[in-house]
Amino acid sequence: MANQTHLSEIYILEFILWGFPDVPIVQEFLFVLLLFTYMLTLFTNTLVIIVTLTERHLQTPMYFFLRNFSLLEICYVSVTVPKILATISSQGRVISVSSCITQLFFFFFLSSTECFLLGVMAFDRYLAVCHPLRYSALMNHTTCQKITICSWFGGFITTFPPVFLISQLQFCRTNTINHFFCDAPPLLQTSCRDASFNEFLDFICAGLVIMTSFTVTLMSYIYIIITVLKIPTKIGRRKVFSTCGSHLTVVLVYYGTVTFIYVRPKGGFTLSLNRSVAVFYTVLIPILNPIIYCLRNKEVKLAIKKLVSLQSIRQ
Template sequence: MYVANLSSENYFTVVGLLNDTDANIPLFIVFLFIFLVTLCGNLIIMTVVIMDQSLQTPMYFFLSNFSFLEIWYTTTIVPKLLANLLLKSNNISFTGCMTQLFFFVTFGATECYLLLAMAYDRYMAICKPLYYSSLMDTKTCLQLVTCSWVTGMLTGLIPALLISQLDFCDSRQINHFFCDIPPLLELSCSDIYLTEISIFILSLIVLFGCLMLTLVSYVFIVISVLQIKSKSVHNKSFSTCGAHLTVVLLYYGTMIFMYVRPHSSYSSNMKKIVSVFYTVVTPGLNPIIYSLRNKEVRASLKKIVHRMLPQFPGFKRQNLQVHRNISTIF
């Protein structure tokens, strides 16, 4: 069989999400809607945190960074997916494929580290309230965020370098909708044992390590909340923690399914469906779960909208119906 070590002048062909092209237009509409919701939701959160001084706290600092990350994370995958569905333009250069792989793993790993930092922040705020303001100062928050991004980039560099050194067969069809690790390994004609084991160990350390530490933080939070003799506090805390944990478990569960296991017998279609959750669905849920359900964020957003609306031509301040509509929305 002909073997080629692909250079930047060569290309892969991305098969796409489904073999049935009749479903391309409906899928395009659905994914475009989720993509726009993801972008708008995260941009709103970043804008509100920046404009409202009352939200200049460690928790919202982490949330704004998380929103910034989610924008880049979903932009790495979804635009190319939309182009493939609409234009049937399925070719991607070797350099473009490795670049997409690098940024996908970088942003995915950084999300794990930021979720851990956010869980640690909540643990300090609820379990160590007397030390919170002194320990979680601006310097500490900046260090945690910087460490998350730098470590995420190093994490993304390892699989990109390992896979870029492999030889690939004459078939260059990636049976997926983006340049992911498993389909690229399946496409290689090299001995991938060491590469696969190295990526498996890296994924195990990052995903299981961050997940366990995040869950431990939430366990301590729940224990602390149970010691408070207020039913309203219990309901609010468990509602918030339950929503957060749902997103965390969905994200980690699908990622672990894909990466923290040896070569699997699962079908390619099953892998694609699972990948949709952590590349398309979860980024769309995060701004809703983490911030837009938050009363403080909604109140700040309403104040900003009320403050900005009178600046538009034709707007009359005495139009109470507009204010009622805004209040209904938020």
């Protein structure tokens, strides 16, 4: 491991990721499980992208945003899981400080963008349910593209300042990160100087992203519920709730886990508990999202069946 000495302090240039038990049989099981989950995540999200691109009746704003969300999930899971697999196999536990900061940036950037896009998807549902006559004019293709770009830009602008300040820190307390990827809380614990401001800025930026997105989502669903309750027939109400239910499920699961990790008082829970929750939102949520959307959406299920049947005929 390369180090550099300055004023009798040893600055760390490389970290050792140490997030899993060093038990061969456990590591083998985790490796196979995570590899299977990763491949399934790539497959299901890619399938959603292909289906929403090829099926004409799915060329709507809702599926445009779903397609972008699936693309985000592919990028998001690819930032962490390959390195986790390398860490488990003991062939990639060492990571340079620069690579660690880079992984941290893209992890936060994609997470923040996902949050903003979830808010956008809720707003899209609000327009579709509450303003159906003006929906096509308000949410045209150009508008969808602009809103999506704004979500990506919002993810960048809320991620760059805190990660840039972390990159200016020197690390010397320990060369071991008690996590399976480079996350902010365990990384800041290795800082040579007090990192309270960095922790505070992380808290503010994460809170801003979550609260902005959650407020838009909450207000959208309040108006949706009010509108749905005015629908005279049970069939009409059930149809609207089935359309919005999958998105609402994803929102609750995603916001709940991210808030648990990043928007709570310092020292509220141990890093070991953080790791357990992090496995859920970095590995399991990306595979759950397309499954939730597909299982609760008849149009997507029919489109997938059609695509599979066409492939079978061609073979």
